[in-house]
Amino acid sequence: MRSDTRTANQTDKVLRTENLNIYYGSFLALKDINLDIAKNQVTAFIGPSGCGKSTLLRCYNRLNDLIKTFRAEGKVLYNNQNLYGADIDPVQVRRQIGMVFQRPNPFPKSIYDNIVFGPRINGFKGDLDELVERSLRQAALWDEVKDKLRESGLSLSGGQQQRLCIARAIAVQPQVILMDEPCSALDPRSTLRVEELIRELKEHYTIVIVTHNMQQASRVSDMTAFFNVNPTDGKRQGYLVEYDRTETVFQSPKEKSTQEYVSGRFG
């Protein structure tokens, strides 16, 4: 069951999928996804465990390439270029589409070196110090670490480490930031901090966030996509149930399973 997600105006749709089917070996994990992500908005992917939200997210920056049995059929279009085209370099894709992971994973280097890692390998020629300050300010971390930039990134608390990872992702100046359950390893206060940050960031970046936390999705996102699993022969096949404005999905969803999920009747 899929909703019609195509709107007439396609120029401000940064990421689009067309009939995307994702296989692990011969197992079809995600079936026939057609989804348009709008520019400078926060889009949330919600759904029960194993429905393929993270898998879809990782298609956008070709991180699924690291899995040997992965295969994608259909198209993933970024600014109307198919990311899975034969002539596309995944390294360049990841430069423009960044990612923040579920558990904070700063490098065992100094805070400064963490931030400049991306720019350095991408040949940044400008003022690194200024870039570091700008990225840390955007990530709402500058005041807390400005005096200890040479200390290890691992010496920070969990919430600070995650904001460091966000700053690190921003430093390469991507267009899109993908966030895979960025707050699930954080305490509630840090979570709210990061959510605040996401609301600020959407001014400059397009954000797609996978979350298990429905309250978070309703707080933070403009659009919400609900995925569900179709148990076929005991294996879980994911599909897109409904994709609409967040208020609609949470208050007046069109599909019954959406209604049941957001009201907590299953998950």
Add this chain to the structure above:
Amino acid sequence: MTSTQDTSPYGNVGSLRRAPTSPRTLFSTLMNVVVFTCVALALLPLLAVLFYVLAQGISSINVEALTQLPPPPGVPGGGFANAIIGTLLMVGIGALISIPFGVLAAIYLSEFSSGPVADWTRFATNVLSGVPSIIVGVFAYGIIVLDPFGLLHYKGYSAWAGGFALAILMLPIIVRTTDEALKLVPSELRQASVGLGATQFETVTRVVLPTAIPAILTGVTLAIARAAGETAPLLFTALFTQFWPNWSGGLQGPTASLAVLVYNFATAPYKHQQELAWAASLILVLMVLLTSVVARVATARKVYQ
């Protein structure tokens, strides 16, 4: 205790007191004693060796022993300075050959290969690590010392042949421990690097390797410690000599080493030579100990947590 507790299938459940004579407690205590005894027995050989070598060798350690050449049989004085230098030299040559090859091979194994290629390479490495050191010595003898194909500039017994033999012994240790060290680097670090737009080469050199360095260094230390003490391979490749290493002649010709000196002098019928052998043993043990301690201190960051 009341009668209701007496009827519980567990017996006297209510009592919180110790029961040192209960079978469970007795057995537990007995096993604690057994385990502790085993630890003591396991440490005993190590401590015994260290103390004995120390006791026998310390009296013969003096400036002369550390700076002079070995004396002819029956002549007092002299030392084993050439053996110290020879060991350092040949272990150094071995390290220079085996470390680059070993680390690069392990990087390939861990980061770039998969499936059957990786499995067979690991298997081959394990087999190589089990080859007796004397076989390695004979191999080096056949290839380097005899130079059957006439390919080498230097032939015959030499420090190069000795270093080559040691390199073959060190190689599997370095490959295995580097492989393990790289596996210990969490994949989430690799993913973070790749997610920022790094190529695989950049990820390996800028993230994975620096993180794995402490563990790699530990492996290198182990390999060096092993190589420093090997005797059999050096018997066929470097032999022994009473003279300094042949610096001006490209290190050709037999070269002394601590292990072979101990081999030659320990059973010699001259008391003074036996004393020198003990002193050399002590120096060798101390060198290996020092290398381990230095490596531990230098990599105080320990393995990535």
